Amino acid sequence: MNGYWTYNTRHGRYVIARLRDGKWHALLREESLGAYDTPQRALDDLDGGHTFTPSSGIDPSTSGLPDDLADWEFIRAR
Numbered sequence: 001m002n003g004y005w006t007y008n009t010r011h012g013r014y015v016i017a018r019l020r021d022g023k024w025h026a027l028l029r030e031e032s033l034g035a036y037d038t039p040q041r042a043l044d045d046l047d048g049g050h051t052f053t054p055s056s057g058i059d060p061s062t063s064g065l066p067d068d069l070a071d072w073e074f075i076r077a078r
Contacts, residue, residue, distance in 0.1 A: 002077040005039060009063040011056070016042045016072070028054045043069060 004017035015027040016039045023035035026042040033051035036042040045051050049061030066072065 003075050004077070005043075005069055005072040005074055007065055007072045009065065011058045011060075011063045014046065014060070014063065014065060016046075016069075026051055026060070028058065028060060029056065031055060033060065039069060043067065043072075 004015055006016075007014045012029045015030075016024055017027065019025050019032070019035075021035065023037065024039045024042045025035050026033045026046050031054050033054055034042065034045060036045065043065070044067075046060045046063075046065055047067050049059055051060055053059070
């Protein structure tokens with residue numbers, strides 16, 4: 001699967017993407033909030049408030065993120 005998921009909220013754009021280290025990262029405004037083995041684990045931690053706190057201080061669990069990746073936009077990599 002080549003690509004990443006994105007979801008826009010009032011707090012900014014969240015992204016779940018595989019980075020160079022081979023892990024899936026939960027990102028807010030391009031800041032990594034943690035590295036995970038699967039994209040769903042990244043989303044679960046975002047929803048549950050179990051990520052690193054971004055420098056903005058925003059708690060991702062209050063951002064209204066859907067808990068199903070099917071509700072996120074999938075951007076296919078070229």
